[in-house]
Amino acid sequence: MRTSLRVTGLAAMVTLPLFLSGFHSFQFGRVACVAILLVSLNLLTGDAGQISVGHGALMGVGAYTTALLVKHIGLPYAIAIAAAAVACAVLGAAIGLPALRIRGLYLALVTLSLAIGLPPLLKRFGDVTGGPLGITPPPPDLLMPGLTPSQSTYLMSALTLVAVLLIYTWLRRSALGRRFAAVKASEAMAVTCGIRVAATKTLAFTISSAVAGLAGGLYLSVVGTITPDTFTVMLSVTLLVSAVVGGLRSATGPIVGALFFVFVPALTSGMGGQAPQIVYALVVLAAVYFFRDGLATIFNLARRRF
Amino acid sequence: MRITPTAALAGAILMLATACGGPSNTHGEQGVSATEILLGGTFPKTGPLASYGALATGMNAYFKKVNADGGISGRKIRLISLDDAYDPSRAAANIRELVLQEKVFAVIDFGGAPVVARDYLQQAKVPQFGFAGLTALSDVATYPYTRSWWPDIGQESRVVARYLAERNAGGGKANIATITINNDAGHDYKRGIETYTSTGAASLGKTTTYEPTDTDVSSQVNTVRDEATDAMATLVTGAAEISMIKYVAQTRWTKPLFLYSGASSITSFLKPAGAAAKGVYSALWLKDPADPQWANDPGLRNYRSIIGTHGDGANPEDIIVANGYGFGEAFVAALKSAKELTPTALLAAWDTLPATSLDVLQPGITLKGDPKTGRPIRSFQIARFDGTSWTPQGKVVDAEPGAS
Incomplete structure (x- = not known):
């Protein structure tokens, strides 16, 4: 019964936005990409207990890698996005190896510098990256005939999100997932259990980076053009906030977090004055005070009550 | 009612099929x-x-x-x-x-x-x-x-360079130094000056940039300010601009300091800089409502x-x-x-x-x-700030037609 409920939920989630207008399928395309990114943060922070303030930049690296491969080499999007995920995994491993050998906040600081450094770097090498005005690769082919471009990129992102969520759920229950949990609970305890802590943390960061790169490539396919200022440090911070607000320890958390990321600013922007910032701050505070495990826990409460 | 996974998937595919053929553009x-x-x-x-x-x-x-x-x-x-x-x-x-x-x-x-x-x-x-x-x-x-x-920012800075070259005509080639924000706007401004100096009518002096996050550019001023420099052409804005105007005045600089037209607001930049703002230049196209002459x-x-x-x-x-x-x-x-x-x-x-x-x-x-650049404004009034008001310097000057 529970499985069929989940399958129904997922199927409805994937197909329903297709009935909405072109603008809404675009917005839900963004939601799906952000949700994939939040899964990568869940894995890293919620499961392995490490903090990254640079996932927006990793998303940017994924988006730019995809754009360059599509534009200059002519690869199809699916292959370019997969290659972007691999590139981000390599980058993640390279960053993670030295930073994660040391305890504490070093990963946060290293990823923060990545987030600060990426936009100027992208602008500096304008011959390759298109400079401040970014790149627009040719749009992806339609996933199936009859869909509009925004429906098609939405569907591609939503199906990837479903796959990522399934793998994530499986991974958390696997031996590797338990190793992540052990490292998070106590590094000393993990060592006594025979877990190689540094290797485990690096692996978590590598997988997480790959998923962030995947999200970036899909995001490019949804939005069409990317510029360096899309991937500022503010994006990384907002993503981290959305991950916490949605919930770091469940599969529904990233979806709720992504809905928050996309729709709260859009819905409050009409209020005028300082209201949007205040509403945003209040939602974050309410989530942190009343729903420690994220707004996604509302669903669990509702399920218990009814 | 019990919904099996297969039924749910079948439903999803059916919904997908009917969703096809969305609204045309x-x-x-x-x-x-x-x-x-x-x-x-x-x-x-x-x-x-x-x-x-x-x-x-x-x-x-x-x-x-x-x-x-x-x-x-x-x-x-x-x-x-x-x-x-x-x-x-x-x-x-x-x-x-x-x-x-x-x-x-x-x-x-x-x-x-x-x-x-x-x-x-x-x-x-x-x-x-x-x-x-x-x-x-x-x-x-x-x-x-x-x-x-x-x-166009580049057109504005070329007009500034031309003005400086003509102003200095008697005293040899004008040596123009630049301080620009390290972003696309700053690069465009500097490139405009370079384009003009590359014609040989003026010479490009020292150039330096500052980061958008910097609020103080006194070291940049020290870098470009020397005996050979005849003018500083700048695209500096925000808090950094106010501090720049003050610092340039403190160093007793008497040659032209050009501000970007988009950062020439009396209320936002010149009043806060106080007496130091007296004597700064800009290439204006808009009237500042805060200027008492209007x-x-x-x-x-x-x-x-x-x-x-x-x-x-x-x-x-x-x-x-x-x-x-x-x-x-x-x-x-x-x-x-x-x-x-x-x-x-x-x-x-x-x-x-x-x-x-x-x-x-x-x-x-x-x-x-202008069908080439798509910009309807391509002329500027060079003006000098007298402490309360912008005083025009010469006639309105046109950027080269069609150039960008």
């Missing part, structure tokens, strides 16, 4: 009805650049005035303006919302963030008008649906009364409101001269605007359409 007279012309705007109304949200208020005040006078051949202009907080992803979403959902006739936006939707708007064939001076946005041939309101100017009097009636409480002394109002005037001029209300006719009208003076433009500066 409509273009042509989208956003124009018998009674209305619908425009969409996306501006930073929150975040660090929130002060530029007043551009939309100024422009809308002029639209409301036009509506009160009967509109454009019976059609009222309605502006839906959204907040993008200068975040490219939100600008991209806003522009799709305006085009797909609200079905606007044209999109008006601010700065470099909405560039993410430039290609999209070419495909959707919806005109895009930007408040932006970036040279990369002066390219009508590649982006036939994108136009800009502000003058207190009885008929154009600004008209502007003030319209902002008072239709400005939703906006401050008419804010140069950003005047800037938005100026766009409103130019846009209405294009709408009125368009042969029909279609995107291509509007763009053609904008590109061929006849010489038109506006309430808020400097005396002697008029709109003049």
Whole structure:
């Protein structure tokens, strides 16, 4: 019964936005990409207990890698996005190896510098990256005939999100997932259990980076053009906030977090004055005070009550 | 009822099949009805650049005035303006919302963030008008649906270099140093100076940049300020600009210090710099309402009364409101001269605007359409700040026609 409920939920989630207008399928395309990114943060922070303030930049690296491969080499999007995920995994491993050998906040600081450094770097090498005005690769082919471009990129992102969520759920229950949990609970305890802590943390960061790169490539396919200022440090911070607000320890958390990321600013922007910032701050505070495990826990409460 | 996974999947596929064949893209007279012309705007109304949200208020005040006078051949202009907080992803979403959902006739936006939707708007064939001076946005041939309101930053700095070269004519080649913000706008400004000095009419002095996050540029001033330097041409803004004006005065610099026109506001930069601001130069195209010399100017009097009636409480002394109002005037001029209300006719009208003076433009500066750059303003009034007011230096100067 529970499985069929989940399958129904997922199927409805994937197909329903297709009935909405072109603008809404675009917005839900963004939601799906952000949700994939939040899964990568869940894995890293919620499961392995490490903090990254640079996932927006990793998303940017994924988006730019995809754009360059599509534009200059002519690869199809699916292959370019997969290659972007691999590139981000390599980058993640390279960053993670030295930073994660040391305890504490070093990963946060290293990823923060990545987030600060990426936009100027992208602008500096304008011959390759298109400079401040970014790149627009040719749009992806339609996933199936009859869909509009925004429906098609939405569907591609939503199906990837479903796959990522399934793998994530499986991974958390696997031996590797338990190793992540052990490292998070106590590094000393993990060592006594025979877990190689540094290797485990690096692996978590590598997988997480790959998923962030995947999200970036899909995001490019949804939005069409990317510029360096899309991937500022503010994006990384907002993503981290959305991950916490949605919930770091469940599969529904990233979806709720992504809905928050996309729709709260859009819905409050009409209020005028300082209201949007205040509403945003209040939602974050309410989530942190009343729903420690994220707004996604509302669903669990509702399920218990009814 | 028990729903099996197979049934759910079958349902999903069925729904997917029926979803196919979504709405086709409509273009042509989208956003124009018998009674209305619908425009969409996306501006930073929150975040660090929130002060530029007043551009939309100024422009809308002029639209409301036009509506009160009967509109454009019976059609009222309605502006839906959204907040993008200068975040490219939100600008991209806003522009799709305006085009797909609200079905606007044209999109008006601010700065470099909405560039993410430039290609999209070419495909959707919806005109895009930007408040932006970036040279990369002066390219009508590649982006036939994108136009800009502000003058090209590179054109402005070339006009500045030419002025300095002519001013120094008796004393040998002018040596022009630059301090520019390390972003696309700063690079465009420096490139304009370089383009001019490369002709040999002046020489390029020391050049340096500062980071957008810096609030102090005194070390940059020390770098470029030496005996050989005849003038400093700068694109420095915000807190860094105020500190630069003060520091340059402290070093007893008596040669020209040029400020970027977009950072020449008396209220925001010159008053806060105090006495140190006396003697700075800029290449102006807009009247600053805070400048006392315009207190009885008929154009600004008209502007003030319209902002008072239709400005939703906006401050008419804010140069950003005047800037938005100026766009409103130019846009209405294009709408009125368009042969029909279609995107291509509007763009053609904008590109061929006849010489038109506006309430808020400097005396002697008029709109003049340019089909190559898509920018109707290409002349400047060099002026020197006397401590309270901008004093014109010579006549209005034109940028080279068509150049970008």
